[in-house]
Amino acid sequence: MEFKEAKNKFVQTWGALGSQWGINKTMAQIHALLMVSNEPVSMEDIMEELQISRGNASMNLRGLMDWGIVYKEFKAGERKEFFTAEKDLDELAVKISRERSKREIKPTLKILKEVSTIEAKDSAEEKHFVDQTSKLYDFVLKADNMLDKMTEFNDNWLGKLFIKMMK
């Protein structure tokens, strides 16, 4: 397999994976493209490589920047903007976790708390509901904290050691 083919395969695969995880295909593809580019890429080049419109490129780049995993760069003497992706994978994982926690997990926890604290009367049905949603609340909270701890882990030696154990 030669370079161009491999690059294309990678971009396509990453895009397809994105769809399965609720990230739109183009956004994932742009991210993939930037990840494997050794230097900043202009919007023109992205449009050209992925065969997408200017509007599409613009909106998805904005989305990626909102996630904090793609940055604008300015090249001396050049008027137009260039883009680069966060290439440190640990850092990437941290940013994605933090953002998903903020956007999705925290709001879900709030609602789980609400519904799990209703008056359960005496019916088995209602009791089970309260019991199950409480467990779910605890579980999601635990998982969320765990991710948080793991991301902090990257900064301390004990964490690094533990992560090594996991391999």
Place this chain on the structure above:
Amino acid sequence: MEFKEAKNKFVQTWGALGSQWGINKTMAQIHALLMVSNEPVSMEDIMEELQISRGNASMNLRGLMDWGIVYKEFKAGERKEFFTAEKDLDELAVKISRERSKREIKPTLKILKEVSTIEAKDSAEEKHFVDQTSKLYDFVLKADNMLDKMTEFNDNWLGKLFIKMMK
């Protein structure tokens, strides 16, 4: 908030969360409904509660069973089928991890391996591509193994201890 309202809120929320994670809304809603039901639910009841067609219910129940997180049950004397969800959350997490690994991570790893092992010639561009995709391969492999280990963890005391530490 009273029971019916809370239940509905929970089902809706779980459905919306599903969409964001690449699971279709109805599938997530059916799962939510079964999770908080203290006894098996018939297809009729699911259709009625979620206001969906028979075909829709059937296909999504099949999907949930393929994930191994919903089971068919037979009630003595009853002709029709009933359904229940896996209610043990640790077990649920294990099943989802295993299945996503099998369906999505493993195939992705295969492709990452392929594209990261091309001949890199001498250009900086190609070198960077190989370097970055190799790192990605290692990272995804590590994460995949980690999930695996964690799911096994539930069975041993060291793991339980560690998980306690994480809270």
Place this chain on the structure above:
DNA sequence: TTAAACTTTCAAAAATAATTGAAACTTATT
């Protein structure tokens, strides 16, 4: 201040994914 270079926005169009419903199929009962 004007014009050129470039980016963003958003309504409309296109593409994709989910849903319906009725026919085909399966299984149990008489």
Place this chain on the structure above:
DNA sequence: AATAAGTTTCAATTATTTTTGAAAGTTTAA
């Protein structure tokens, strides 16, 4: 073996999401 009770399948429809492209907006330079 015929019928009834229930389930699955899938082509057609509907709903949702993504993409386009042109107008509006911004920034820089002359």
